Amino acid sequence: MTPQGEDFSAWYNELVAKAQLVDRGPARGTMVIRPYGYRLWELLQAELDRRIKDTGHENAYFPMLIPESYLRREAEHVEGFSPELAVVTHAGGKELEEPLIVRPTSETIIGEMMAKWVSSHRDLPLLLNQWANVVRWELRPRMFLRTTEFLWQEGHTAHADEADAMRETMLALDLYTEVARDIAAIPVVPGEKTPGERFAGAVRTYTIEGMMRDGKALQAGTSHYMGTNFAEAFDIRYTSGTGRLEPCHTTSWGMTTRMIGAVIMTHGDDKGLVLPPRLAPYQVVVVPIGRGDQLERTSAAARELADRLKAAGVRAHVDDRAQLSPGFRFNDWELRGVPVRLELGPRDLESGTVVMVRRLGDEGKQSIPVSSAPDVIPGLLEEFQEFLLRRATAFRDGHTAAADSWDVFVEVVASGWASALHCGAPACEDDIKAKTAATPRCIPLDGAAETGRCVHCGEPSAYGKRVLFGRAY
């Protein structure tokens, strides 16, 4: 496999295939998510879904095929998505009277239904979520990161006023921040997008940005306050307590299979994937060693150990593929990012021990009593989870610097993120991008109040605080 330092992009492309996460689909930019990759998604999905439900949202399902006219009702929205649409023109053996769009996102069709379902202030807030596939035609596809079809959840909510809708917008951002940090071990930075980077039709767009190991940023989830734009376009109105007809304030927010790409690029190294235990399909792999009768005995012991680990709540797997050497199997599970490997050879059987190897860290090989493994491993996995978050945080902080001059800015964004004052002018953003490939990733929520001169053009700064700039996926 190409080393990260040589060609990060080649490393990524080779790894997603070799680790059997994904395969190319036949239609342009589509991907097959293989069982190992899909399990990662399922585990992430379960964590996010639980939090979405716990905060009062209900799942529903809306049709994937949307009449073309729906998208035209909100001008900015259709403009934002037009070049990416896939269009069904024929069905049931005939040409359709009105073409149907394969949903690129569902604001329009959900807006249409919200208008039917909301009439009184008692119907608000309406808190919906959908798990679905969406299609956005992709000319420069990249597995997980930019694919023509991807999987996601999309939250769509309607509220009586701006304050309530903004609370919801920030709640969704908080959920994403928490899932990224606590489950994927990615220390994302939550913040607001500058106007030039807003979602099509949104009044405010918030994002969580993670730093990948090549210093680039990845937008790992977004949350949008739509104001009354969609409510006006789709006639989502309610009668207030005083009997007045008012437009709703809506939000939408999404997290996608892109998160798997973020996990790979935040933690992976030249040996392959490194998976946070909370997302790892297998948290522990037990590898029995030996030949013939010996292998049968160590395999039986490995299965017994795996059963005891499972009973302790650990996702354990036994790799007893007799046709493959132990070394090959060790490398395979390192490539596939399993947090802990347990090696079980004939001598371990005699001494009642097992050799424990972490996927990362300085501890090296360690022999522990096999009987204690189910007690020891859960804590070890928690430690490993925390270790990955600490390591990623240190990496992010080590590659982020304040930039108060253009020279420093250029140097910093070559390998990481620059925290800089900016004038807020879209044209100035464009200039910066043309010169450095860096874009404003977000205005961090927790940034300290500060004003001054734009790092690029010298005009007075906007936003009242610094903006984070970086090259991005």
Next chain:
Amino acid sequence: MTPQGEDFSAWYNELVAKAQLVDRGPARGTMVIRPYGYRLWELLQAELDRRIKDTGHENAYFPMLIPESYLRREAEHVEGFSPELAVVTHAGGKELEEPLIVRPTSETIIGEMMAKWVSSHRDLPLLLNQWANVVRWELRPRMFLRTTEFLWQEGHTAHADEADAMRETMLALDLYTEVARDIAAIPVVPGEKTPGERFAGAVRTYTIEGMMRDGKALQAGTSHYMGTNFAEAFDIRYTSGTGRLEPCHTTSWGMTTRMIGAVIMTHGDDKGLVLPPRLAPYQVVVVPIGRGDQLERTSAAARELADRLKAAGVRAHVDDRAQLSPGFRFNDWELRGVPVRLELGPRDLESGTVVMVRRLGDEGKQSIPVSSAPDVIPGLLEEFQEFLLRRATAFRDGHTAAADSWDVFVEVVASGWASALHCGAPACEDDIKAKTAATPRCIPLDGAAETGRCVHCGEPSAYGKRVLFGRAY
């Protein structure tokens, strides 16, 4: 609501809307699955997914857009689906060189990937499952039963030989039978389809058939042995232990959102839905009664009770909508099929009791100590689940009869199922359908050996046992 006895079809259409299960989508034959309907699906999905995983299958995800040429590779398959396809002809602002089909099912694209993934007998069996949306253009749509887009799981597996593939085919049928019976309380009949009713491209098709309360049959899940048809068309081959290149034997099997329609039509009555507790989004609804201060006190007590029920593993909900009368709320939850209602009025508060009402059964209202509710309710829900299965079984058996003459056959299929000998000729099946609207639903697996004369044409019987005939959804 129209009574079942007057117009079953009108009853169904009104109920799915009034119970807020579903709404019509804008594109022909599409449906919006509302939160209450989607929760039913999620609960069914969780039960089925667990069983699919426990039997060694892995979930994956395959692209929804399939090149048209893929479908043409298996002749029977393309013929079976051609009139139902939705076709993407334009994407990314251009006309596509090759149109893309929105998957009507995924045998072809999964076959293409299996060919890449299988090389040795060690790669077999390959046991995959996918949860996905599919599109089949529907000219006579019916919510949940026949919709242009629906949700399902599709299992796809590859095996070394017929025996192993047939074991898998029957295993999937067993899973479906179990989920229908134990979770949905539908006493389905598992059996084989006659050749005329086989899936496009299959060698053998198995089905589970449930009887709805109008005496019609509903196919609630199917499992197909494909022989080597798809393996030959997609080049899915493996090297055997002796070094020979052999085609795989494949299977596919699916269960869909149609199951929700089956639940509605198996258990519902003139008051509305009747939900089996294992699928009910709310197993218990607590309705506080009173006005003003009283309602505040009973509502607080209702919430406390609901919390204690939740702690006991019961899905409980409090309906404290002050603007609606108790009677309206009682009817609403009867309409929505909640198994048990608990009424909590000011006098109940004083006496420390709660009034318990089952959705069905002869017990009437019953007052129980509020403190005992969390102990009593779980068992009551189990009883209710079993009661529904017994009731549906009695209904099915009461509407199924042996038919050894044509006159009896005609009479029986007018209101239920006929168990009859048949010659097996497709032309004779067509005649029967033209005269009675009944079709062969399946050849039940547990049918006793029997031969004789066809109930319709008098030719010698086929299959060595009786066939179940009925009108069907």
